[in-house]
Amino acid sequence: MTPEFHRIRRLPPYVFEEVNRLKAKARARGDDIIDFGMGNPDMPTPKHIVDKLVETVQDPKAHRYSASRGIQGLRKAIAAYYARRFEVKLNPDSEVIATLGSKEGFANLAQAISAPGDVILVPNPAYPIHAFGFILAGAVIRHVPATSPEEFLSRLDQAARHSVPTPSAVVVSYPSNPTAQVVGLDFYKEILAFAERRDLLILSDLAYAEIYFDGNPPPSMLQVPGAKSRTIEFNSLSKTYAMPGWRMGFAAGSERLVSALSRIKSYLDYGAFTPVQVAAAAALNGPQDCVDEIRATYKARRDVLCDAMGRAGWEIPVPPASMFAWAPIPAALSHVGSLEFSKMLLEHAKVAVAPGLGFGEYGEGHVRIALVENEQRIRQAARNVKKFLAQFGSNSAASPAKADASS
Numbered sequence: 145m146t147p148e149f150h151r152i153r154r155l156p157p158y159v160f161e162e163v164n165r166l167k168a169k170a171r172a173r174g175d176d177i178i179d180f181g182m183g184n185p186d187m188p189t190p191k192h193i194v195d196k197l198v199e200t201v202q203d204p205k206a207h208r209y210s211a212s213r214g215i216q217g218l219r220k221a222i223a224a225y226y227a228r229r230f231e232v233k234l235n236p237d238s239e240v241i242a243t244l245g246s247k248e249g250f251a252n253l254a255q256a257i258s259a260p261g262d263v264i265l266v267p268n269p270a271y272p273i274h275a276f277g278f279i280l281a282g283a284v285i286r287h288v289p290a291t292s293p294e295e296f297l298s299r300l301d302q303a304a305r306h307s308v309p310t311p312s313a314v315v316v317s318y319p320s321n322p323t324a325q326v327v328g329l330d331f332y333k334e335i336l337a338f339a340e341r342r343d344l345l346i347l348s349d350l351a352y353a354e355i356y357f358d359g360n361p362p363p364s365m366l367q368v369p370g371a372k373s374r375t376i377e378f379n380s381l382s383k384t385y386a387m388p389g390w391r392m393g394f395a396a397g398s399e400r401l402v403s404a405l406s407r408i409k410s411y412l413d414y415g416a417f418t419p420v421q422v423a424a425a426a427a428l429n430g431p432q433d434c435v436d437e438i439r440a441t442y443k444a445r446r447d448v449l450c451d452a453m454g455r456a457g458w459e460i461p462v463p464p465a466s467m468f469a470w471a472p473i474p475a476a477l478s479h480v481g482s483l484e485f486s487k488m489l490l491e492h493a494k495v496a497v498a499p500g501l502g503f504g505e506y507g508e509g510h511v512r513i514a515l516v517e518n519e520q521r522i523r524q525a526a527r528n529v530k531k532f533l534a535q536f537g538s539n540s541a542a543s544p545a546k547a548d549a550s551s
Contacts, residue, residue: 354435458529
């Protein structure tokens with residue numbers, strides 16, 4: 145048998161693939177699946193952003209190769225956003241770069257700053273690219289338990305002490321995907337102090353900065369005095385402006401890190417299609433009431449989800465931010481694990497969720513629910529879950545096989 149290619153061998157089986165396969169099979173049978181599995185915003189992109197795209201695409205010059213670092217107008221808009229939102233001053237020519245979504249930027253930065261064998265401190269559970277971007281680059285991941293921000297902070301020194309060679313970077317991501325947890329500036333100050341003691345780079349993922357509900361807007365790592373010299377922060381227009389398919393993100397911070405990312409990208413791409421970049425600048429510079437409306441929609445869905453599922457017998461903690469709920473598996477079924485629970489939920493309740501194990505070993509015992517279905521569909525999902533729990537959740541000793549045999 146032909147062996148797997150080297151980089152492919154470094155990637156474990158994709159946990160979500162089994163659920164996705166079953167979801168496709170169920171839909172092929174004609175089942176109506178209520179899909180909370182993928183964080184794929186379902187709301188339309190605001191009209192003024194689409195209008196700017198349409199206007200710009202009429203110009204034949206806009207169809208030529210673009211700039212891999214991002215057109216100047218977009219980089220200026222990103223710098224203006226940081227000044228307005230965080231009171232952080234950035235040089236758009238040296239401290240800002242446009243990316244093809246934050247995921248691409250993160251993965252390419254991993255290629256730029258890590259060598260085979262380098263150790264990177266990554267929270268667990270976490271968005272998969274935070275680890276696998278570096279794994280693909282040949283680095284070694286030191287997983288730091290992050291079931292809460294406090295746990296993550298308390299375990300960092302231990303993780304650094306027991307890593308050989310010494311870690312070169314630490315990843316932080318708040319509001320968190322998948323846990324929806326948030327932090328304040330004091331947390332970031334402690335991260336900076338830790339990074340200075342260990343001489344580490346800081347990679348901050350701030351993709352959900354504008355999706356928050358019950359408190360102050362989430363801060364930026366770059367707001368901490370002195371952080372910019374060793375920090376690069378990633379963001380995305382996907383969630384803020386309901387632009388997931390546009391693949392438009394950006395990174396900002398350390399001139400050295402932005403330059404490294406720019407150098408890698410210059411060999412790999414010519415940047416996003418220019419009309420997309422012009423429209424992205426219009427999103428950042430234009431009226432922000434659309435962001436308020438998108439945020440309000442997610443909040444309404446969050447409230448309906450937690451209330452309806454609670455009535456159905458599944459208590460889900462209310463997320464303070466992001467477009468996700470991080471839901472413990474109901475106690476009566478906790479023994480089956482997150483992957484098996486997700487499969488059971490799909491088969492018997494016609495509800496798709498993401499198993500927590502897919503976000504790392506410390507995600508086990510939870511599933512992630514994306515707020516990407518409307519309120520009517522959320523209520524229908526809760527009715528389905530109520531029937532499912534009545535059938536399978538009453539006997540904590542029941543195994544999935546026994547449950548299937550009794551159905």
